[in-house]
Amino acid sequence: MAHFLEAKGITKNFGELQVLKGIDLSVNKGEVICLIGASGSGKSTFLRCLNFLEIATSGSIEVDGQAIDPKTSDLNQYRANLGMVFQHFNLFPHMSVLENIIEAPIRVKKVKKSQAIETAMVLLKKVDLEDKAHEHPARLSGGQKQRVAIARALAMRPSLMLFDEPTSALDPETVESVLKTMRVLASEGMTMIVVTHEIGFARAVADRVCFIHEGRIWEQGSASELLDNPKEERTKEFLKAVMV
Amino acid sequence: MPSFAHLFETFVSSAPLFLKGALLTFELSLASVLIGLAIGLFFAFLSLSKIRALNAISNFYITLVRGTPLIVQIFVLYFGLTDVVQISGFLAATLALAFHNGAYLSEIFRGAIQSIDRGQYEAAKSLGMTSYQTYARIILPQAFLRALPALGNQFIIALKDSSLAAFISMDELFNMATTQGANNFDQMTYLIIVAVYYLVMVMALSHLVNLVEVKLKRSGAT
Numbered sequence: 503m504a505h506f507l508e509a510k511g512i513t514k515n516f517g518e519l520q521v522l523k524g525i526d527l528s529v530n531k532g533e534v535i536c537l538i539g540a541s542g543s544g545k546s547t548f549l550r551c552l553n554f555l556e557i558a559t560s561g562s563i564e565v566d567g568q569a570i571d572p573k574t575s576d577l578n579q580y581r582a583n584l585g586m587v588f589q590h591f592n593l594f595p596h597m598s599v600l601e602n603i604i605e606a607p608i609r610v611k612k613v614k615k616s617q618a619i620e621t622a623m624v625l626l627k628k629v630d631l632e633d634k635a636h637e638h639p640a641r642l643s644g645g646q647k648q649r650v651a652i653a654r655a656l657a658m659r660p661s662l663m664l665f666d667e668p669t670s671a672l673d674p675e676t677v678e679s680v681l682k683t684m685r686v687l688a689s690e691g692m693t694m695i696v697v698t699h700e701i702g703f704a705r706a707v708a709d710r711v712c713f714i715h716e717g718r719i720w721e722q723g724s725a726s727e728l729l730d731n732p733k734e735e736r737t738k739e740f741l742k743a744v745m746v
Numbered sequence: 747m748p749s750f751a752h753l754f755e756t757f758v759s760s761a762p763l764f765l766k767g768a769l770l771t772f773e774l775s776l777a778s779v780l781i782g783l784a785i786g787l788f789f790a791f792l793s794l795s796k797i798r799a800l801n802a803i804s805n806f807y808i809t810l811v812r813g814t815p816l817i818v819q820i821f822v823l824y825f826g827l828t829d830v831v832q833i834s835g836f837l838a839a840t841l842a843l844a845f846h847n848g849a850y851l852s853e854i855f856r857g858a859i860q861s862i863d864r865g866q867y868e869a870a871k872s873l874g875m876t877s878y879q880t881y882a883r884i885i886l887p888q889a890f891l892r893a894l895p896a897l898g899n900q901f902i903i904a905l906k907d908s909s910l911a912a913f914i915s916m917d918e919l920f921n922m923a924t925t926q927g928a929n930n931f932d933q934m935t936y937l938i939i940v941a942v943y944y945l946v947m948v949m950a951l952s953h954l955v956n957l958v959e960v961k962l963k964r965s966g967a968t
Contacts, residue, residue, distance in 0.1 A: 553872060555868055555871060555872065578871075578874045578875065578876055579874060580874075581871060581872055581873070581874045582873065582874025583874075584872070585872075586868075586869075586872035588865060588868065588869065588872075590865055592863075592865035592866060592868060592869035593869070594866065594869070594884055594888075595888065596887050596888050596891060605873070605875075605883065606873035606874060606875060609875060609879050609883065610873060610874040610875055610879070611874075654873070655872075655873070658873060658874065
């Protein structure tokens with residue numbers, strides 16, 4: 503079966519520093535992949551290369567069999583099809599929750615405003631924030647902000663969702679509400695790539711877990727294989743350190 | 747010093763003239779600030795461009811404006827422009843003041859745009875928005891809110907600076923004061939009166955800026 507997304511030999515240099523040293527990753531439709539690893543291992547950079555927020559130094563990315571070339575492809579159109587959720591939410595502070603969600607569907611996809619609002623309200627209900635539609639982000643807790651960010655990304659009806667440490671900036675008591683939203687998404691068959699430190703989430707939801715170390719996929723496997731029976735010494739050390 | 751009674755009496759009797767001058771001052775300031783905003787935004791983008799030549803152009807403009815007195819700029823533009831094309835004193839004064847304010851406004855805009863978090867660009871990009879949409883809908887509205895106090899301050903400076911248009915014979919407030927003072931051999935009275943006019947206009951303007959800021963804060967937009 504052809505993969506939905508295929509990244510091959512992705513490298514990324516920042517000046518002299520090589521952050522990614524050749525990463526290959528294939529993603530099937532409906533698959534949930536968790537990327538784990540220490541900070542500085544390159545997992546976030548890799549994720550950002552997938553939607554060209556960073557342009558990889560070398561390597562190729564294919565989606566649905568189509569090679570994406572940052573020089574010739576319409577990156578805006580490509581990105582509109584991938585949802586991204588950031589560690590620090592990056593909501594638009596001058597807009598209400600509802601306006602945050604309908605902005606891109608209206609401007610980018612040219613959806614009618616009334617219809618965008620309708621979709622947004624369904625999504626807000628899904629993330630359990632329908633009563634906050636007219637608040638500004640500044641009035642929300644971290645967990646609420648992140649759920650709005652997820653709704654904003656979903657409003658574009660993406661075929662793949664990228665999560666860049668979605669719970670790392672949250673207060674412990676609001677983490678669960680975000681993870682719950684993500685579990686629901688996964689159960690509905692959304693294709694997801696999640697950079698996370700939440701080993702419990704990875705164990706429960708991921709179809710595949712990749713341990714990234716020094717800019718490479720050091721080891722990968724099913725959640726139980728990698729998390730419970732890691733083969734590599736580095737993976738064992740990392741898991742021991744994060745699971746105390 | 748003129749007596750208070752004399753001051754008050756002159757203030758009332760000169761009001762029709764001075765209100766006309768105040769109106770012209772207001773029009774001059776408003777027109778120059780509006781044009782200055784457009785110039786300022788344009789040069790802010792030149793400053794922020796990745797293209798060196800564009801940075802250099804904006805740098806040259808800002809250095810020129812900051813490095814020379816406003817009165818010199820007004821004279822050069824006024825005599826320079828009226829030499830080449832037939833334009834009114836009002837237009838010449840407006841353009842000169844806009845040219846001057848534009849440099850300061852461009853620095854205000856540049857700073858405000860640079861202060862917007864990189865994550866805002868990334869979020870807009872990740873949603874498929876074009877650069878134009880990102881600036882128009884996401885970056886500039888936030889930058890403008892952030893720049894508001896500094897913009898208000900620059901507007902106040904522009905209002906007071908417009909008094910220099912008196913030197914190219916615009917019948918604005920300050921010119922009224924000097925001509926009336928000279929005609930009536932009573933400089934001090936008219937200077938005090940004109941100071942009051944400026945003070946009231948500046949206070950009204952600061953109050954307006956404050957109101958807008960409070961309103962924006964309350965809406966949670968900043």
